Amino acid sequence: TTELHVIRPLGGIDPHYVYRFLQQESVRRDAAANFTGSAGQLRAPMSFIADLELPLPPLAEQRRIVGKLELLLGKVSSSQQRLSRVPGLLKRFRQSVLAAACSGKLTADWREENDCVEPASDLIARLGSERRERHRELCVAAKNDKRGKPQEFDNIEPSVRTDLDTFDLPSDWSWVDLRFVMTVDEPFCYGVVQPGVNEPNGNLLVRAGDLQNGTVNLSELRRIPADIDAEYERSRLKGGELLVTVVGAGIGTVAIAPTSCAGFNIARAVAKVPIRDVSAEYVFQWFNTSKALSWMVGDAREVARPTLNLEQLRTILVPLPPLSEQQEIARRVEKLFAFADQIEARLRQAQAHIDRLTQSLLAKAFRGELVPTEHALAEREHRDYEPASALLERIRKESKIGSLPVTRRPRRRS
Missing domain, CATH: 3.90.220.20 (DNA methylase specificity domains)
Structure with a gap:
């Protein structure tokens, strides 16, 4: 189908790492800005995909980033699922309030104190x-x-x-x-x-x-x-x-x-x-x-x-x-619904925070700030490691393709 582009990462590149990279809002926004085709058939051209610059750490670091993202985004997903149940609970709460209000249960105590209406x-x-x-x-x-x-x-x-x-x-x-x-x-x-x-x-x-x-x-x-x-x-x-x-x-x-x-x-x-x-x-x-x-x-x-x-x-x-009880019911329902409205407002804030958190974690991961770098770990553990430049050279030789463009990332100690 022309609706999909198939990306097959070469050896030394974790496909899950590429997948998470493409999930970034910044990448999707840039893709939308480069759409071709007519309305209803818009798509990102393959040239856009091919020209994307992927921040590529050593393979071991890629896997640590993926593992950390899976852990943290799993917690984010669990939070989203819990929050998604709240609107249904609030809807049932409102219906319970209305049912109690219009059957006299909500104002049973009021009638005991106001028996001369x-x-x-x-x-x-x-x-x-x-x-x-x-x-x-x-x-x-x-x-x-x-x-x-x-x-x-x-x-x-x-x-x-x-x-x-x-x-x-x-x-x-x-x-x-x-x-x-x-x-x-x-x-x-x-x-x-x-x-x-x-x-x-x-x-x-x-x-x-x-x-x-x-x-x-x-x-x-x-x-x-x-x-x-x-x-x-x-x-x-x-x-x-x-x-x-x-x-x-x-x-x-x-x-x-x-x-x-x-x-x-x-x-x-x-x-x-x-x-x-x-x-x-x-x-x-x-x-x-x-x-x-x-x-x-x-x-x-x-x-x-x-x-x-x-x-x-x-x-x-x-x-x-009775008329006075109608007015009391309206007052109590309004008060309880205002309480539910406050919960809904907090829910929207929490959902917005969760949505921002996903993108924040992805951005942090691809800035090299989510896990210790392979360079820092190698220094700490007094061992050698394959830097990304060597990884790219190996990929070039194994795949028999020409030189690959490289933009070096400054080393970060952590």
Whole structure:
């Protein structure tokens, strides 16, 4: 194949020594700078390989360098393997925290100290009454302004489920549909179906790919023309809404729209869930549990792409605690996740250090600083040795090739 160059070291040159030399980042960087061919078929030419200058010590020293590198890089590899397990452990830790939070286990001690709070059943009744009154007000206002009747909010009457065995919920918690925790004042909808061209002066659009790490990544938002944005006025954000990916491979990815997104619009693949009367942070945390995600993915329909329609989303169940407990849960989860974030930051630092260590060891080895030189050992042991110059001359004679270029390395005592 033309994708590989075969290097056969001559006698007196350890192939493992050459292999480790080629692993150096400096060699790979120089190779990339000399690539030939077209995109997708780039390769280092054989002339580049042939012209590489290899620092060549005596054979015994080559073998000591290889042995030392194998020992040290083996330890580096073991460290990398141990570090590679940490992200999985942190992911399981976060899921355990969320499962405990949304089943009441995380705040069991809090409930013992706060037994006079309004239970979720009373919260549901109170919010239901307030929502019915608010809906009537919206209907009257629409009639007076000669506007169309506001959206029918079938979530005014909550569909409370008390026969679920998914979790053993505390007695003052209740299961409700997502539609119940949404405010009646703002549309529950998805966004722009055809965003058109990326308009430099248009309104910013939040797409599914912009939902990252529980918030909106503002760095790569696109803009939509003003006329298209005006057509989708109902899907504009105010900040604080729950955003859910409902189309594509990322179904179930959620974020809370920051206030800095006020006025932005959303794409078709994103659903806007307006939440005001309960803790949006708590609902967000519930949607990040493996159980909620499995429900959303399981309900998705496969058309051209997996799609979760609004009716399916609005009936996703939420284990609802008393309002004050929702807020306490959100606070505790945030604190525990901040602890996990700190570990992740330290992990990234450790991984970067390990990556640098590999290249540092290779560079040190080929500067002649990793093991005692053959010259120093021979002097210490009062014996003769074959210097690299003699090795090169022997290789030349045995292989019947012309003179080999030599750049002498200064002797180092160690």
